[in-house]
Amino acid sequence: MNLNDGAQGLSWHGQIPCEINLSSYDVVDLAAPAPIHLMLPRMSYLHAAASEAVEALRGSSLTSTSSAVWFSVDKQPQRFNLPVGVLFDIHQLKNGVSQNSQTIRHLPWKLTVHFSSYPSDVLLGYEGPSTTKHFFCQQLKQALFLEHGNARMGMAITQEMTEQMWGAVGVGDFETYKLVNDRVVADYEMGELKHEKEDIRSEQQKKTDEIRAQMDAEREAAERKERGEEEVGKGRKREIASVPVRVLAIGGEQMKVIQKPVVATATLGEVLQLFGIDSGVERVINGLFAVPDDAFIMELWRSCQSADHFLYVVVK
Template sequence: MTPPRDVTSRLRQSVWNGSIPLEIRLHKGDCITYDESEPYLVQFPRLSYLGLLIPKLHSFFSRNLIYPDVDPFEAWLSCDNVPLKWHYPLGLLYDLYSGTEPHPGEGRKEDAEQPGLPWRLRVHFSDYPTEQLIKLDAAGKHLHDLYINGVKEADYLRNGTGKTIMSLNKDDSTQLWESVKQHNFSLFNPINHKLLNPQGVNLRHMPIKLYLPHASTENQKEEPTPGSVRVMQALVPPVLSSRSPQTVGTALNTMVPTLFPSRRIPTVAQPVLHGAVLPLTVNVEDLLRTSTYSDGWLHITVSMMS
């Protein structure tokens, strides 16, 4: 049963308010003194994108750069030498690469109290990994397009058509991206409500992306590159053939039965969303209404159980 609209909105705002403290240092290969520069410290929203930090990072580190006139958009960020993808929201990147254990879904602490924080990253201004990352641009068009393409894909899965996002007027489309850039919930929520509740359209499928570490995949023939992740999608309807609601457990049992042989109890791996372990009994449609990232996707990472 879908929660009332006011409850849904409060839950979504709680997800929206999640943030992670970051400690970003200049890579020594770009630093004029070849040692530790002063760190850039910021409390950054989980649902936002690291590409939005580039101008501030360039301005902060310019006095320490070997080549201070370098184009700011030569910048890229890494964690343990793994380039961080611009189109992944910060919360997803953290859940994938932080190396910290996810918290239980109930009674979990705030991010700022978790061990292993602040999350320590490196910013580079040379040797751009063009085979792994799309280079961003000063006008912000590439980051905008990456985001909007994700929104369109999620919209198509939910409704079987992309008409909802395509029918937004220019002001609404602009407001959606501005809400992300400004991290402004009051701008975001009314547009998001239109996307999730189109009139006369029934929910077709759940936009779920599942992120599996390569250690969890089978029949590995090649050594995976550091930080490589397998991304899985499937057509996940809101209800089962029995007309029972789709749960996290039933969805994952269908997508990766070797990792989720039970639909109710995790035995091999745990699903993680926004830093918390998801109970397998949670209704996926409820998650869709309250806990998607701003692009409309449930980006669920898999944490292997020891």
């Protein structure tokens, strides 16, 4: 869970200029309210980062009490469980922006907020702000499990840490996020040290039992071979068991989300091949279009991972 302060800090400070409009189907007045302009942190989530804008527009909505708020871009519903930066990367790639493209990146990014007609056939169920936080926490714990090969890191995150971390994600506050992250790591390492001591005691007891079993076996049959293999101390687990990577393949009406365990020594090209993706496809990672196939996935993950610890690779 260690963070690359320099590159990660730059990623966290990235923002996207946006224009948020109220859906014409939700307007209660004769004239639609003026759009709201703001900068959305790439690492945040729409419902968290744009919450004040949503509340400002809610008063002009016919269904102002609805909790099923959703966003769309070019009439396409936006997934609330994906980071803002990933959603924008998807939008860019869909609209022909690439490393070789001369297409102008149309900014501000125009979003529409809706308070009715929730597209439950396309989006996961949304019941309020806590829904986004819940999905973020679940995705973070899933990523930590992939990183460490066990659930202990995720279990080290307390409710207080969760609230502080989510608050930092909402406003793109890397310093606070990193502070909480460091506390989680410290608690995890203390727990791992305890587990190691228990493992050592367990190994010592196991060796004693094996010696006794061997002596009993030799008394019964001198030719019987030594039982079991020699045990070795586990020591500290390697830092990364696998790299949390998700490939988002866009094309046609549906977007395909692919996730598999990825070894730390793999390159981007090898990862795409593992996921059944042609290495020659257009791709964007955290706003970067010119990412070569020979780039090491571990370095990309350290520099470009999202707040939920997944590295999102958008391909077309």
